[in-house]
Amino acid sequence: AESSRRSAMAAEEPETVIPVNPDEEAVQIVSIDEDANTFTLHEPELLGVLRKVPPSMKVGVVSVVGSFRTGKSFLLSFMLRYLRSFDEGATGERKPLFRGPRQARGASEWMRASDLLWGSANTDDTTRKASLGAAASAEAASPAAAASSADPAAGSGAAADDASARDDPQHSTQTSDKAFAFRHGAERTTTGIWMWNRPFFLSPPSMRGERIAVVLVDTQGMFDRRTGVDLTSAIFGLSTLLSSHLVYNISKNVSEDKLQTLALFSEYGRSAEAAEDRQTRASAMDEADGLGAPAAARPVSEARPPFQSVVMLVRDCDEVEFDAETFNGVALDHSNKKLMDDILAEDNTADIARTRDAIRTCYERIGVCRVPHPGTKVTRSKFKGEVSDVDAEFLCVVEKFVDDTFRRDLRPKTIRHVAVTAAETLRFMRAYAHLFKDATTFPKPQNILDATADANNRNAITQAFMRYDADLREVLDEAGNDVVGADELLSHNAEARAAAMTVFNSLATFGPDSSISAARTVLSGQIDERWTMYKEINSGRDPCRNIAIYGIPVAVAFVAVLVSFFTDMTCSPFLGVCRNFSDLLRFVAGIAALALVVVFLVRGRSSMKQMRRLLAYLAKARSFLGKAEARFADAEPRTPRSAAGTMPAASRSASNVLATDFPADSVPDAGVTLRRRRSRME
Structure with a gap:
């Protein structure tokens, strides 16, 4: 019935084709090498995107992170659809296609402007080429296309850059035509960090009429069975540092493990931001020449969180009943706010309280939004990106979420609470990438098993070493200022070492044998160092020493x-x-x-x-x-x-x-x- 209703609506109103620039695509700004367990920042690609923004204009970066195969790229395709519909151009030369979201039930004009959703890697070549032809014709008739044709030098340069990017196999394997790639299946689609090479320009109510450049960022899914925790933390941390509005994609519900993941990886980003701040202030002090503080020495308020906004987007949520016919955005906001209050409520359990405190200290604004399942047709391999195959309830909630993101929540990117321009973004991104690659600013991340085993082994080492130290110290204390015989002291050392190893073996019973063996080696080294110290103390008591x-x-x-x-x-x-x-x-x-x-x-x-x-x-x-x-x-x-x-x-x-x-x-x-x-x- 819903499909019939929407087909009737489409027949009544002519379809509006959203213009798409043939040269725009997703470019990879961070790639990973899983064999070497490293990543690479592609500065030319990042610079190519930021150069399209006027140097003095503020930039808002919207990034989507979360576990792999949870629909991050699918959500970004709707965001691209919205931005293409309301893009004003860098100088306001474009007029938005639509006045704004329609509050009546059903999808708004920007949502139903075209039935094909860009980005589906399941789309066949015939459908894709036909859609591209229609979009290219619409773009050719737009004022922006006329402006670019009037400047052939600029057009040829951009075409050459985009052509080289498309020829790069690193790029061609991860992207689909004209949107972030998404597809059916269990294998991952996105690796590293990708940015849409076309910035969009809006004047949202949140900016009080000021025009702002908007950049979309897609991030590799976490815990994809191939990428280690250290690379995952680096990707999450870089995306957090780069974005002004972070969408944390969650499946089904907001469980405690997902909150701990957000707190852990956000803490790595906060550590990198603090380390970069210390380096910047140190270099500013070294370079100061008495003419005033350099521009890099930005003020900072220690009481405010370092990051701006995070929204936990709960996908495929079945905790709330959604109905397209009776959808009420205000009621949904009220329900989400109540859930957010429950999530961040004070708790007497120590580890739960620490997780909430870590999230609060990292983000200025924290929100949550629940979204229903998009429908079984979307999950099938036959899905080609048709919007008509998506459930109406999902479209209603996503329509409101996307509109709230760009009209109500969007802010320019700030670093140390000062808005940065496009020219400054590259410098900070380069510094953050260096900090994560150097890996000396923060400890090595671990999964839950390794972290628990490491904590248990450290406790076993501490208890065993304390036992050895107490036993040998007791022998020397009983002797007072007298010298203990070499053979007697050696015998006591062997007994104390055996007792310490017994304590260690009784406690170090969790985790792989390799980690336990490594911990035993550490304990043996500490005992050897302490034995050397006690021998020196005992020999120092000899009055005829060095006579x-x-x-x-x-x-x-x-x-x-x-x-x-x-x-x-x-x-x-x-x-x-x-x-x-x-x-x-x-x-x-x-x-x-x-x-x-x-x-x-x-x-x-x-x-x-x-x-x-x-x-x-x-x-x-x-x-x-x-x-x-x-x-x-x-x-x-x-x-x-x-x-x-x-x-x-x-x-x-x-x-x-x-x-x-x-x-x-x-x-x-x-x-x-x-x-x-x-x-x-x-």
């Missing part, structure tokens, strides 16, 4: 003085040889003493510490000998006396035997012996 540094000068000086004294005593003072030799020996002794002083001054604190440690050891030895002497003195036999003051008979007999066998002068005195030993040690 040769002090002993050699002392020995040389002592020998020189001793030989000099012996020479003076035995050699005649009247012989010149004796006097010269004695003077030489005293000179050597002085040099040795000076060397000893220099060693003390150079080693400074370590020398004093070692000297104090040596004195402490000597004091401890003296104390030990004193205690031993006291114990020996207390252990001397004391003969008990009777009440009358005489010794018992048994004791007297034992004493007589001792006196008989050992004379008094021959009995060794233990106390005297210890005192002699201590005197010799002192």
